[in-house]
Amino acid sequence: ITISDMVKAQRILFDRIGIHHAHAVIGGSMGGMQALCFAIEHPNFAKKHIILASTYATQPWAIAFNKVAREAVIKDPAFGGGYYDPQVIRENGFPGFATGRMCGHISYLSPWSMQEKFGREYVETDGLYELFGKFQVERYLDYNGMNFVQWFDPLSFLYITKAINIFDATRNYDSLEDSLGRINSQIYLLAFKSDLLFLPEEMKCIEERLHNIGKKDLVTYHAIDSTYGHDAFLVELDKFSHHIAQALEE
Amino acid sequence: ITISDMVKAQRILFDRIGIHHAHAVIGGSMGGMQALCFAIEHPNFAKKHIILASTYATQPWAIAFNKVAREAVIKDPAFGGGYYDPQVIRENGFPGFATGRMCGHISYLSPWSMQEKFGREYVETDGLYELFGKFQVERYLDYNGMNFVQWFDPLSFLYITKAINIFDATRNYDSLEDSLGRINSQIYLLAFKSDLLFLPEEMKCIEERLHNIGKKDLVTYHAIDSTYGHDAFLVELDKFSHHIAQALEE
Structure with missing residues (x-):
């Protein structure tokens, strides 16, 4: 089972219940991997993808x-x-x-x-x-x-x-740029400064690569000031919920 | 068994083999706790104490x-x-x-x-x-x-x-300042920037407290640039051995 499989299963479910498009897909941690996977592999499903405390490929x-x-x-x-x-x-x-x-x-x-x-x-x-x-x-x-x-x-x-271990958004593509090149929706990246599971630099990397391939307009990156660690995305809502509200309304 | 016990056992051994004073005590990690313990609890044994990648009290x-x-x-x-x-x-x-x-x-x-x-x-x-x-x-x-x-x-x-868990240099003293107040030897602190087991800020704290109690002349602190993690003190000798050589020669 891969993150792609999970996303495919969700799409099949959504299709069955008559949902063919979404305003936004949002997820943190493994959910963020799924959101990124939605953006790359199902580029026309949602208009916005909000990814919290996650990565483009799980690190050692x-x-x-x-x-x-x-x-x-x-x-x-x-x-x-x-x-x-x-x-x-x-x-x-x-x-x-x-x-x-x-x-x-x-x-x-x-x-x-x-x-x-x-x-x-x-x-x-x-x-x-x-x-x-x-x-x-x-x-x-x-x-x-x-x-x-x-x-x-x-x-x-x-x-x-x-x-989670085998998640790698570059799979089936030549490079991360190649993979991210499929994206045509808004990507909102929220990283947490003390996250030691998925480091802010991993999220930042997604932003940088999108810049490199001329998709600067599609991406917003915020590193939230926090000492809580990875679980900040579940706990310190007051520090970032305004970013999500803004992303949804924009 | 405590770190103090280990140090006491070493002192007994040293006494038995006729070593009543040392030029320096050096240790990293748990060895650094022992070196700090030597400095506080046996203040006249060694002239210098070199503490690497360690702490004054083990954190959660x-x-x-x-x-x-x-x-x-x-x-x-x-x-x-x-x-x-x-x-x-x-x-x-x-x-x-x-x-x-x-x-x-x-x-x-x-x-x-x-x-x-x-x-x-x-x-x-x-x-x-x-x-x-x-x-x-x-x-x-x-x-x-x-x-x-x-x-x-x-x-x-x-x-x-x-x-290691119960190591706390403030034990038997009112505060860390009180405990460090016993020190009358040179203290050299070498922390490693990416050490996630004993953080540089824990080592820095020892330096600051020594400053607070007017023992600025006794302490030298270096945060070694390293991405290796805690084991840098065992591996990246080229990055800090000159500090040790200098400490021993001064």
């Missing part, structure tokens, strides 16, 4: 985070080579999947947002010198890891992270 | 990386609650420990060094669309993870990461 740093998460899932006996019973997982947990999710959470935040959220605060009931005593940041990761396992399917997780 | 971002690694170890059945046989691990591996080590490797590098080392290169013999096909960065992580398990002891790993 992001692949490495996914790698840790994927390994943690695959190597846990609870995975059973993919032949697991979801009900059993909900009852007994899936420690490797929880650990993998924790690794994702690191990449969604930043040193600064973690500092602000947790500092060096320690769980009150734990001894500082106890080998398994916890900092608050550890409790947060534990909670989010365990919780995720309750509702997310491990194989879906593997297929989705694989699709 | 670094604790989070350790958390993933520690969970991956603890939750693997191979850990057996600590009652493992090292020989069995060497023969059968310890997947969780390997995965944990991979997470460490992310924190030792940077998006830019990974980009330069691996880009989006794929293992030639693997299919791009295969669920378990690998990017070169994944093969690198696999190799380093597996390798680490062959020679590093899991419980040692847990105790060392715990010591």
Whole structure:
């Protein structure tokens, strides 16, 4: 499964329910990859594409985070080579999947947002010198890891992270310029300065390449001031919602 | 076990072998914590302390990386609650420990060094669309993870990461200023601009606090230009060895 496949499936669904054109396609992170894919591979579907905290091709740093998460899932006996019973997982947990999710959470935040959220605060009931005593940041990761396992399917997780890893908007084209050359809609790029999963420079690259091929009029790029990390696109709406409102109204 | 304990053990050893003073103590990462600890808690032992890629207190971002690694170890059945046989691990591996080590490797590098080392290169013999096909960065992580398990002891790993997590140079003092006030030797701080494990601003903070308490003459701070990440202090010697030579000769 690729990002292109996901977009194709959406187009088929839209066609079935009578939607043949859209005013805008908007997405963040993997959703931003889909929005970019819409713009390149279905250039006449939407008039505007708004891409947040994403990239034109997943870089090795992001692949490495996914790698840790994927390994943690695959190597846990609870995975059973993919032949697991979801009900059993909900009852007994899936420690490797929880650990993998924790690794994702690191990449969604930043040193600064973690500092602000947790500092060096320690769980009150734990001894500082106890080998398994916890900092608050550890409790947060534990909670989010365990919780995720309750509702997310491990194989879906593997297929989705694989699709993210192999996303490359230049596929089937000679170059990124060649690929972006297919675009004939407005592209709005919103990057976040402390995003350590998909760096602002990756988004900036899309803008630059569009400039290079004479499509300057089609692209707007903003790097939003933020120390939150990747998840800023889900959390700090007040910092960028006016850009989206403007993009939709223009 | 704390960083202070490690330093105390070293002092006891040094005393036994007749070393009561040193010209310099130098260390990077956890070694830098030890060097700082020497400067604060054993202020008359060495004349110079050279601290690379380290911090005055481990921040939640670094604790989070350790958390993933520690969970991956603890939750693997191979850990057996600590009652493992090292020989069995060497023969059968310890997947969780390997995965944990991979997470460490992310924190030792940077998006830019990974980009330069691996880009989006794929293992030639693997299919791009295969669920378990690998990017070169994944093969690198696999190799380093597996390798680490062959020679590093899991419980040692847990105790060392715990010591790193709870390292805080302000312990037993009212504040960082109070703690740094004990220092009466030369402090040389070498930070690396792309270090995402121990940020340059954490090192800079030590310099600033020493300035605040009138010890400006004792401290030198350099932020080395580097995109390598934390491991720059082990790899890019040509970028900073002259600072160390100068510090030793001054």
